[in-house]
Amino acid sequence: MANICSFVALLFGYLCFTTNAISHCNGESNVGCIQSERLALLRFKAGLKDPHQLLSSWMGANCCAWTGVSCDNETGHVIAIDLRYHHLSNDHSTDWRLGGEIGSSLLDLKDLKHLDLSSNNFGGRTIPHYIGSMAELRYVNLSNAGFSGRIPHQLGNLSNLEYLDLNSFHSLYNLNADSIRWLSNLASLRYLDMTRVTLAKASDWFHAVNALPSLSVLHLPFCRLSNIPAAISHSSRTQSSIQSFPWFNT
Numbered sequence: 038m039a040n041i042c043s044f045v046a047l048l049f050g051y052l053c054f055t056t057n058a059i060s061h062c063n064g065e066s067n068v069g070c071i072q073s074e075r076l077a078l079l080r081f082k083a084g085l086k087d088p089h090q091l092l093s094s095w096m097g098a099n100c101c102a103w104t105g106v107s108c109d110n111e112t113g114h115v116i117a118i119d120l121r122y123h124h125l126s127n128d129h130s131t132d133w134r135l136g137g138e139i140g141s142s143l144l145d146l147k148d149l150k151h152l153d154l155s156s157n158n159f160g161g162r163t164i165p166h167y168i169g170s171m172a173e174l175r176y177v178n179l180s181n182a183g184f185s186g187r188i189p190h191q192l193g194n195l196s197n198l199e200y201l202d203l204n205s206f207h208s209l210y211n212l213n214a215d216s217i218r219w220l221s222n223l224a225s226l227r228y229l230d231m232t233r234v235t236l237a238k239a240s241d242w243f244h245a246v247n248a249l250p251s252l253s254v255l256h257l258p259f260c261r262l263s264n265i266p267a268a269i270s271h272s273s274r275t276q277s278s279i280q281s282f283p284w285f286n287t
């Protein structure tokens with residue numbers, strides 16, 4: 038009996054070991070990092086201000102193991118950059134957030150699907166228009182990251198985009214748009230948050246939003262919307278959105 042038990046334990050331990058080894062291979066180091074993308078990430082990092090070395094892991098050969106970087110486990114291409122700033126309990130007095138410049142070297146990450154720079158502090162810089170050329174993007178989160186100025190209409194080129202979060206509720210800076218007609222090109226868009234983005238001059242906002250076939254979540258409070266169509270209550274689709282989201286809370 039004791040023998041069977043230890044045999045089973047041994048077998049079980051062996052299985053666990055091999056399973057770990059396999060998942061480790063497949064999950065992380067199977068393909069590794071593509072050299073040209075590693076260099077692009079290093080150029081991107083060089084433009085950033087990182088006063089507390091949050092990106093200190095960005096060194097060495099395997100860029101897929103760097104903080105905030107994820108690669109496709111089959112092709113090795115970088116598919117996600119998640120540098121969302123998470124508030125630490127002890128950072129009340131010091132600003133640890135990333136800032137600086139978002140360089141166009143990101144364009145070399147051809148398979149990038151997910152970009153999250155939210156809650157950082159880009160100090161009033163404009164949103165780089167070349168984000169609109171990153172055709173594979175599904176998810177863009179630049180909320181409360183200290184961007185200001187006009188939202189680049191080139192974002193309208195992101196035909197695969199499903200999530201766009203430009204919420205500026207906690208931002209010291211003001212994002213705005215004179216027109217958001219470009220938005221209506223985002224046929225895959227499901228989620229849009231432009232809280233406290235000034236849309237006072239964007240008289241086309243309703244048509245742009247209403248043209249989005251896939252939209253199911255919309256946040257437009259504090260946008261100073263004008264030109265709210267009288268017929269708004271006759272559209273069943275917008276009616277449900279109005280009930281769930283405070284469009285008129287301007």
Ligand SMILES: *[C@@H]1O[C@H](CO)[C@@H](O)[C@H](O)[C@H]1NC(C)=O
Pocket residue numbers: 063064110111
């Ligand atoms: C690759 O990752 C995905 C999810 O991230 C997973 O479902 C898939 O099984 C992985 N493939 C391999 C070969 O590990």
Ligand SMILES: *[C@@H]1O[C@H](CO)[C@@H](O)[C@H](O)[C@H]1NC(C)=O
Pocket residue numbers: 121122155156178180200201202228
């Ligand atoms: C964007 O990031 C913020 C945190 O910085 C988060 O609260 C929000 O849910 C994110 N938006 C989406 C669409 O995931």
Ligand SMILES: *[C@@H]1O[C@H](CO)[C@@H](O)[C@H](O)[C@H]1NC(C)=O
Pocket residue numbers: 166167169170191194
């Ligand atoms: C957007 O798409 C149009 C047409 O496909 C193209 O001519 C233009 O260069 C693109 N703009 C950007 C910023 O990629």
